[in-house]
Amino acid sequence: MAEKEYAYYSGCSLEGTAKEYDTSLRLVMKTLGVKLAEIPDWSCCGSTPAHTVDHVFAAALAARNLAIIEKMNTHTVTVPCPSCLTVLKKAHIGMTTDESFKNEVNALLDEPYEGKVTAKSSLQVIYEDIGLEAIADRVTHALPDLKVVAYYGCILNRPPDIAQFDDPENPVAMDKVISALGIEVLDYAFKTECCGAAFGVPKRAMVNELTHKILSMAIDVGANCIAVACPLCQQNLDLRQEQVNQTMGSSFNIPVLYFTQIMGLAYGYSPDDLEMDKLVVGADHLIRSRIPVEEYRKMKEAEAAAAKKPAKAKEMKEEPKETAKAEEN
Amino acid sequence: MRVGVFICHCGNNIAGTVDVARVAAEMRKLPGVVYATNYMYTCSEPGQEEIKQAIRKEGLDRIVVAACSPRMHENTFRKTIEKAGLNRYFLEMANIREHISWIGEDKELNTNKAIEAVKMAVAKVMNNKPLYSSSFKVNKRVLVIGGGVAGMQAALDCADGGLDVVLVEKSPSIGGMMSRLDKTFPTIDCSICILGPKMVDVVQHEKIKLYAYSEIDEIKGYVGNYQIKIRKKATYVDWSKCTGCGACMEKCPTRNAYDHFNFGVATTRAINIPFPQAIPKKAKIDPEFCRQFTKGKCGVCAKICPTGAINYEMKDEIVAEDVGAIIVATGYGLFDLDKFPEYGAGRYPDVITGIQYERILNASGPTSGHILRPSDQTEPKTVVFVSCAGSRDKSLGVPYCSNFCCMYIAKQAILTKDHIPDSQSYVFYMDIRSNGKGYDEFTRRAQEEYGAKYIRGRVAKIYPKGKKMVVRGADTLLGTQVEVEADLVVLATAVISAPGAAGMAEKLHISYDTFGFYVESHPKLRPVETNTSGVYLAGACQGPKDIPASVGQGSAAASKVLSLFSKDMLESDPAIAQVNINACVGCLKCVKTCPFQAIKEEVLRNGRKVAKVIETVCAGCGVCTSTCPCGAIQLQHFTDNQLLAEVNAICQS
Structure with a gap:
């Protein structure tokens, strides 16, 4: 290339x-x-x-x-x-x-x-100019524990006639990029919901409420990590999480990563290279299971083979799904 | 030559911004003009009388009327001068209202422009030739396109009036949208119960020939003499043998075919009869899903059919019909969910359209009339209706109101309460538009007796939360944001023109608006006529309409056809193309450019090839005259000489 x-x-x-x-x-x-x-x-x-x-x-x-x-x-x-x-x-x-x-x-x-x-x-640039195929080609590591929702924030895709990129209501670029890395991405209804960051100073109570909504929806759909592409989104969701917990009585502990950090992890960079230590809510527990793709594939194949023997009835349904997943990784 | 000029004030419409007296005075100076005057309302009876008297007293032989658009009154004044003994084509109109007084405010400039416009008309009228129309026979059969309630009404009224009717319906059964509805507002009577008898009348009427599952391929000809080609689409079932027993449908192994009749609320079999009351009640195969077509083997229906009606080799068939008039009743379409990304764009199974809910409510629908939400087949206790989903929204290209959604939402809210007494309905609305007879009382009943909660405001977002759908919107009366946790959300999606409406309009040579709805001849006074004589409109193809309005238009269009057919002969318009065979070189370029196939090749006795215009087919568009390299073909009443005289008139001043 x-x-x-x-x-x-x-x-x-x-x-x-x-x-x-x-x-x-x-x-x-x-x-x-x-x-x-x-x-x-x-x-x-x-x-x-x-x-x-x-x-x-x-x-x-x-x-x-x-x-x-x-x-x-x-x-x-x-x-x-x-x-x-x-x-x-x-x-x-x-x-x-x-x-x-x-x-x-x-x-x-x-x-x-x-x-x-x-x-x-x-x-x-990553989604359109480089493309999903090239993104997937360079993956070296699997991140099996990650369950990501992509949060785009209010202005990445809006207003549509200025942004001229992706769907203003249901953007998919970040979802597709992270999926291409072989990482599980969950459908998320609050992709473009307002996090209130702009009112971080004058109206803290409102910001806490809005941020609480976004975080709880992520937990509700089963995510353990939020991917973002905006410094203000990241700061608001990550730095204020403790504040939200205190004022709203919640107990969120969900790391908020830049999508580029997630990409870096899949490309084999160390958490230190990617400055993961700068996160307020740490993501170490999710990254611990990171494993080279080759090993991951072998592991999955062994699992599939083990699952085959006892449950023959399941065989037909399970098998193609597992291999498809392995190929993806 | 003695020309008379009549300048109309049109009240203040013209006289307000044009000095009509000065225009008349200027005209008197022109050579050939012997009489010029101005009058308050030239189209009024005394106004016309003045023209007649002036013709007699002053011996006028050419008349110019400077007034409104010739579309309004040309015919009026042609008749006036005809009564006074002049050929009707010795009239010219100068449009000094729409073209001048209405669009400019400067009286001085307007007056100068009006003087030039009238000068042109004077120059033209002095070059006019007398023309005479011929008459031709009318084929007293009528084609009705579309078998919805408007088309059915038109067909029945025409047939009862003694006309032979050809009714073409593109789906497998007549009945249209109304056959899908559960109950109708404001009386809550069962839709199919009142429509069913009409459908039976249509199929049993000896004067109505029904082509179901057929489309119009080609329309040729002109008022009184149309040649129609109808494409009978392949059903893969021989309908002369099919008894509608439904055995094939029961045994068909493909269960996931898209159900067009139910708007995809449920799936159907690859061979199916759309609904129990379908007319004709015949089966058809959907080759997109049928295993015989997709995989090349199956044949279950062929084995099971007791009459051997299945024929996988069937091809589309073209049949020809000749008619004298056409009623277009092609109905409407609906916005799909994919237009609403903020409402999930179809990703959420429990966000459905109004017509889909109609099928869920309907006893012959996929849930047998039990209200069950699509995701888990449970009974919804909270139902939210969103009106104006797309309608009155410029950003979606639908700035207009869809006319009947406010009413059917109220009806569906009432029916929901009837079906599930412990349910609660919410309606997000912009305005409640209920201006028909008994309509406003009906929407009030929904609120007061059936407890539907109406919230004035638009819905910003719909998102899933567990098993619920959260509807977030504004309550503009309270001035606050509201969220309703719903089990089912129904969107009143915008009414749009029927798919393929533009293509059909082009076949018919009728006009359609920006939105694909057909344009009537006059929005108030000629609501079912089109500008193409012999073609009439009925129902929602002209704009969103409810059942009473559609039925009314069906009858109106039928009465127009009946009055057209009350004469045995029709007069042709003599303003058509004519070939000067002495000048024609026989290149026949005109044959190729004529959009109406009205020109053919003719061989003279000396063996020379020339073009010949078929008088009854020529529409007088003039394309041939600008094609002809040697000016041999001339459009009567708009000849080169006549038009050049007009050009000269303004270039000289």
Whole structure:
């Protein structure tokens, strides 16, 4: 496979609270043969209070970065953080569809943005550009204990005319990516439910209630791990879990992993490589059973053979299912 | 040549933004115009009288009326001048209302534009030739497309009026949507009990020829003389032998065929009779599921059939029928669940559509009329109805109201309480639209006597929680979010045009709107006519309609056909294409471009090939005239000379 290259806009979270997202994403992209090119002198995306005050100013913050990317080798930028992605795309769409808006924004910039950059979330790059087959090809380890629900959050797929990716109500990209790793993914009704993170400071009680809903639905469907693709989602569900437990009288203890960390585990990186120690709710108990795929297959085959002998009636139904699963892994 | 010009005020419609007196004064200056005046309502009786008198007094021989669209009153004024002794084609209309006064506000500009428009009409009328229509015989048979309640009513009324009727229904039985309903609002009478006798009448009527499981392949011809090709789809069962005993259906080993009649609430056999009251009550094989077709071996039904009616080799058959008029009653379609990702898009078995619930309520349905939810066949105690699932939602391309959902939801809520007395229904609604006779009382009854709880607000999300479905929505009267834990959720999905509606419209040469519903000739005054003469509309193919409205339209369309057929001969429109055989070079390009196959090749006595227009078939569209390389074919009343005279009239000023 020819090496793909993308400009990489990590955004501020991935340098701070979501450092492990950055680390794991870089490792996974390396494994998948994707080169991430640093954007020289990148600045704030504008996903700050700016966009609630002044659309032109907010777009200018985003467009400054787009203008820099426009001068790079590649005109496609991958953005792990959905908040950054939304403002970058919004600025791009606004400036390419409305000439006067473009002029207003460019008037604030030293270098004008001409509208040539395509921004994609890192999930979109992995799901669409790399593809499930290539994702599955590189798997080295099975994670038999993991039962994952994918939580997309509110803005990864919305609003649909800005995000232009996956289904706004029932997104499936992350589910499919994790399934391709041979890991069990459960159907989850609250994939895009609001977690309240934006009100983390002013309305803590409401945030606790909303987060409680999301966590309890994950437990109800039988999950033991939540996969996310957003630094704010991760922080809210992971860091606040104890707070939710205290205020809502629950006892959640469910780890919240970046989907790239899960991918990294399946690709054989150590928990230390993936900075799993940065999680507030630890995932060690789930990872302990990690086993190379070859061994896992043999183990399953032995199990299937053992199951065959006593229960002959079951044979017909059980057998094809087991082999299918083994092939998947 | 003595031209008279009549400028209409149309009250203030025209005179409000056009200086009509000035237009008339300008016209008087034109050569050939000997009389020009303006009048309050030219279409009124005194207005027409004035035209007649002016023709007599001033000796006028050409008339221009500048008023509304010729679609409104051209015929009126043609008759007026005919009564005064002029050929009806010596009339021209200038549309100074729709084209000028209604769309511009600047009186000065409007007046100038009106002067030019009337000038064009004057130039045209001076080039007009007298035309005379010929008459042709009418074939007094009528084709009804669609065997739902509207089509059945139309067929019965036509047949009772003495006409021969050809009724074509694409599904295996007539009855349409109404045959699927359990009870009907607002009287709660059993739908099939009132429809069944009508279905029997249709099949037993000696004047009605029924083609079930058949579709229209081709329509050729024109009002009074249509040639129809009907495709009788292969049923793989010889219906002349099938007795409808149902033995084949009982023994068929394929149990998972999609049940079209029950909208997939249950499965059926690969050979099936759709429902007990089906007419005709004959079996048909669904080759998509039949093992004989999918696997190449089975043959159980052939072995079991006591009359040997099964024929796996059967092919579609094309039959020809000639008719003089067509009634289109092709009904409607419904949004599928996949349009609603926020409601699970069909992933949750206990979120169903209104028509599916209708089948669950129905005694001949898959649950024999016991309300059992699809997931675990248990009785639901809490049922939530969601109205406007798709309707009045621009983002889904359905900005219109689906007309009857408010009513059937109220009915289903009442029936739910009847079936399960300890149940509770909730209805999420935007507005309650119940403006028929006895309708509002009915929706109130659902609330007051049957305790259905109506919540004004839309549903944002439906998600599973254990065995329940949680319906989350807004209560806009309380101004709060509400969640209802339901056992069963019923979506009143939007009414859309029938699948294939656009294709059918193109075969019929009738127009359809953005949503695929057929367009009537006038929304108020010609509700069952189309702009294609001889083609009439009935029922929901024109827009969402409940049963009384559909039946009313069925009868209305039938009465239109009966009045059309009250004459033995019809007059043809002389504004059709004509070939100047001296100029025709016989290239016959026009034969290829004519959309109505109205032009054929003719060999003259000297052996020269020329084009010939079949007068009765030509629709006067004019495609041939722009195709003809040497101007030999001319559309009468719209000849090159006439149109160029109009162009000259505006280019000179």
